[in-house]
Amino acid sequence: MKKMLFSLIFVLVILPSQTHSENKIEELPPCSAILEPTKNAPKNARGVALIYNIERKFNDERTSLSVHALRLPKPSSFGDYDGYEVLAYIPKEISWIFSLSPLTKYGETTWAGNLDEVSPIMRPTRIKVRTVNTTTKKTGPIVLEKILKPC
Numbered sequence: 729m730k731k732m733l734f735s736l737i738f739v740l741v742i743l744p745s746q747t748h749s750e751n752k753i754e755e756l757p758p759c760s761a762i763l764e765p766t767k768n769a770p771k772n773a774r775g776v777a778l779i780y781n782i783e784r785k786f787n788d789e790r791t792s793l794s795v796h797a798l799r800l801p802k803p804s805s806f807g808d809y810d811g812y813e814v815l816a817y818i819p820k821e822i823s824w825i826f827s828l829s830p831l832t833k834y835g836e837t838t839w840a841g842n843l844d845e846v847s848p849i850m851r852p853t854r855i856k857v858r859t860v861n862t863t864t865k866k867t868g869p870i871v872l873e874k875i876l877k878p879c
Contacts, residue, residue, distance in 0.1 A: 756781055756791075756851065763797065763857060763872035768806070772799045775872045777816075777855050781848050791850070794842035797828060797857055800871060802837075809859035809868045812839050816852035824852065827862070852876065 763775030775797035782792045795814045803809040811830075817823035824846060828839035839857075846852070853876050859868035 756848075759851070759876070761855065761874045761876050763795070763855060763874045766870050766873055768869040769871035770799060770801060773801075773871060774798055775857055777874065777876075779846075779851055782844060784844070789848040790844050791846035791848050792842060792844045793824065793826075793846055793852065793855075795828060795840065795855070795857065797839040797872060798836075800837070800839055800857075803859045803868075806859045806868050806871075808864075808866070809861050811860050811862045812857055812871070813860045813867070814841060814843075815856045815858060816843075816846075816854070818850065818853050822850065827860075828857065 758778070758780035760779070761777045763777060765771060765773040775795055778792075778794045778796075780792055781789060783789055793814075793816055797812065800812065803811055812828040814826050814828060815823060816825075824843055826841050826843040828841040831838045831840065855874050855876065856870045857872040858870045860866070861868075
């Protein structure tokens with residue numbers, strides 16, 4: 729009887745804690761990547777992507793993706809475009825799109841934006857910055873890009 733009682737207590741105490749620990753999402757390390765100019769962009773254009781896990785209210789974990797782009801020409805220099813957006817994706821699986829906002833200081837415009845809605849266990853393997861007409865949603869040439877290795 730004592731062995732059965734001990735076994736029951738063991739099962740009730742130990743197994744639930746093991747189940748809980750198995751459900752914990754493995755935290756991936758932060759990662760960054762330099763976005764390189766395509767043939768459509770000036771050679772001095774560059775960007776950086778920062779990818780890392782964040783914890784939000786109510787213990788909601790997500791991955792944050794932010795992009796900071798420098799020395800891009802005015803979007804209108806490519807045609808009927810008035811902004812830039814980021815296309816981040818895992819080929820044949822999922823994609824995320826978000827706008828970059830301009831910040832002009834001393835005549836230079838920096839484009840930056842972020843998205844905090846990426847699943848905590850998925851990270852994009854490709855990131856592209858492209859022109860966009862924000863009214864018609866028509867996209868244009870890609871100006872920066874990077875293929876990421878898992879980090």
